[in-house]
Amino acid sequence: MRDVIYQEGNDHLDYYKIDLQNGYQLPSYELVLKVISSNRNNEFDADNISEEEFYR
Secondary structure, eight states: OOOOOOOOEEEOOOOOOOTTTTEEEOOOOOOOOOOOOOOOOOOOOOEEEEHHHEEE
16 A cells, blocks of 8 residues: 555534434435645644554
8 A cells, every 4th residue: 555544533423313394304425534744734634543443
């Protein structure tokens, strides 16, 4: 692997069912990570962790 970065984030996503008049709707999310380690303005809010902690 090249330029591996292990990080842990604390963001929470809402997966609660939304009741509608004619049934319900389940929220869905698409995860796209565009992390550039040299970009100081990176919007991905996470803390660096070790490789061992990443694979727990």
